Amino acid sequence: MRIAIIGAGPAGLVLARVLHRHGIPATVHEADASPAARAQGGCLDLHPESGQRAMYEAGLGADFETIARAEGEDHRILDHRGTVLVDHESAGADQRPEVDRADLRRVLLGSLPEDAVVWGRRLCGVDERVGGSRRLRFADGTSVECDLLVGADGAFSRVRPLLTDVRPASAGSGWIDLGVVAPGHPAADVVGRGSFWAMGEERVVGGQRRAGGEVGVSISLRVAPGWGARFDVADVPGLLRGWAPVVRGLVEAAKGPVVARELMVTPVGMTWPSTPGVTLVGDAAHLMPPVGEGANQAMLDGLELGLAIATNPDDPAAAVAAFEAEMIARTTPIAEESARMQAMVLAATAAQDMARFFSRPAAVPGSSGS
Structure with missing residues (x-):
């Protein structure tokens, strides 16, 4: 089975790592020209039940512990006049340590074979082939064929339109x-x-x-x-x-x-008809306000899709359909709560x-x- 993952963010890299650990090859195609082409942003607080779980079950628990900062859980809240309302020192008790996004990506990339990620690959078209495979066309003029296409390419996913007309x-x-x-x-x-x-x-x-x-x-x-x-x-x-x-x-x-x-x-609880050979993870599947859950759920998506495929490699369509149903049920209430928190x-x-x-x-x- 030829698996193509579009996007080298947390969801795509966790998925590639889990598949690799189970002896299933997959290639990540990333639009950035190189790992250093773009700043990765600030920090993430990884939650035990999602982001941390993904790291440990992907065999990267020790690596996670080297980049985790328990002191990053401290937080202060002021009103706009400068009055301090909250000054919380967690001492690690909150169990949601911070990691720099750049460090997280470095660890995930380092866990993969060097040729598992192809840089400078911006997806510009997908053609269905006889037999159910798909031909992916990239802006650099190259193309590849795959049997399973996974859109891990974020808010403005180029894979999402294959499954739904919904736009962010x-x-x-x-x-x-x-x-x-x-x-x-x-x-x-x-x-x-x-x-x-x-x-x-x-x-x-x-x-x-x-x-x-x-x-x-x-x-x-x-x-x-x-x-x-x-x-x-x-x-x-x-x-x-x-x-x-x-x-x-x-x-x-x-x-x-x-x-x-x-x-x-994207609309809370967005669904699509399960389609053999293509699926979505992370922000491509459930784009929610950035209040601490999006990246964690994306990493859990990568873990659970990888495990679903590894458990049922002879029927990837059934594995993907079961994963999609679980993902939508899991992320819908989280997206609802994220919207309330943002408000x-x-x-x-x-x-x-x-x-x-x-x-x-x-x-x-x-x-x-x-």
Whole structure:
């Protein structure tokens, strides 16, 4: 069976690793020109029942432990005036350690044969062949044939249209990546060892400590559809007019290209007719608001699809159909809860709501500026 996986994100790489571990060859086709072609973003908190489970059952538990940062579970919440509402030091008790996305990808890539991932392969067309196989055409002029095509290619998947006409729609929120604050910069002291959120006026300023000590800084906010095309970096200071100096200082210290994205989602519980020879995992299958579950569920998708195929290699269509039914049942309530959480985070009362959610009030010296 020739298996082609489109996309070298967490879902695609976990799937390739699980198949490889069971002696089933698969090739990952990735549009990026190389592993270093694009920054991988910030951190993920891997959950025991999903992301961590995928790593351990893929035989990568020891590698995961070398990149996991228990201190990354710490979090602080302020209102936009600078009053500290939550200051939580987990000491690892939350069991959801942070890992840098770049480290996670390095571990997953290192677990595969060198030729398992082909770079610079942007899918541009799929042709059905006699006998049920498919011919994949790539933008570089190459083509391959496969018996099973797995779309692990994210929000704007080029595999998804083979199964459904559904397209992602605006989630009503946007995200502005402001870059990073250098290690040791005093403006980053407010973040602590883990994550930081300052909330108010239907906006969130986020800070996230990474393994190298730098802090990634972002702004989340409510937006109207099409906001991304209209965004102007010059508008950023006006978003935080009247906010506490400690929050504005963090934003002003961030360096890097500013990138704005309108967040998209697919309908909760999206389904499609199970089709022999093609399926979806991760954001291609269930694109949900980024509140901590998307990547974890994507990794679990990769694990469970790989195990389904390894358990029933003589009937891959049945294996895929059973996996799809389980995945949709599993991710539907999680997507619903993620939508509720995103709405709470961007509500006018977000700071107080989140403080009640975590119920760990404390104070950080010097952080209640006016």
